[in-house]
Every structure is written in C-alpha cells, then in structure tokens.
Amino acid sequence: MNEPHYHINLFWSAEDACWIADVPDLKPCSAHGATRAEALENVNGAISGWLDVAGERGFAIPLPRYRPAIYAAG
Numbered sequence: 001m002n003e004p005h006y007h008i009n010l011f012w013s014a015e016d017a018c019w020i021a022d023v024p025d026l027k028p029c030s031a032h033g034a035t036r037a038e039a040l041e042n043v044n045g046a047i048s049g050w051l052d053v054a055g056e057r058g059f060a061i062p063l064p065r066y067r068p069a070i071y072a073a074g
Contacts, residue, residue, distance in 0.1 A: 007066045008043055010036060024066040026050050 009022045019036050021043035023029040031046045033039035054061055 004061075004064045006047060006064045008040065010039060023047060023050075025062050025064055 006023050006025050009020075009024065011020055011022075012018075013020045013032075016032065018032045018034055019039035021031050021033070021039040023043060023046070026047065029043070029046050029050045031039060031042035033042050051061060053059075
C-alpha cells in the first residue's frame with residue numbers, strides 16, 4: 001500500500017529526555033527515541049501500524065492536511 005506522506009513534528013522533550021515525533025493528522029500517533037533518527041524511524045512504524053489498524057477496522061483514513069505555520073523574520 002502506498003501510504004500518504006504525513007507531516008511529522010519532531011522536537012526535544014527535556015522533561016522526557018528524548019526526541020518526540022508526533023503526527024498531527026493521525027490522533028494519537030507519536031513515538032520517541034534517544035536520537036532524531038530513532039524517533040523518526042519509530043514514528044514511521046507507528047504511522048504504518050495506525051493505518052493498518054484503521055484499515056482493518058474500517059475507519060476512515062484521513063488525508064494529510066496539517067501544515068506547520070511558517071514565520072517570516074521581520
């Protein structure tokens with residue numbers, strides 16, 4: 001199956017002492033890792049799992065819609 005390309009928010013959590021990867025279009029779909037690469041690898045697996053379960057249960061698969069705000073320095 002060709003999976004849509006969903007936006008991933010990637011950020012450091014000082015509280016959790018790890019990188020967090022969150023997929024805003026797929027609630028709740030997130031993962032973490034000790035490195036950025038690990039968090040991204042883990043969230044890609046979470047996206048696949050989320051889509052598989054939604055498909056098996058007949059849930060609607062949302063189209064990628066989230067786009068982060070872009071701020072221009074002024």
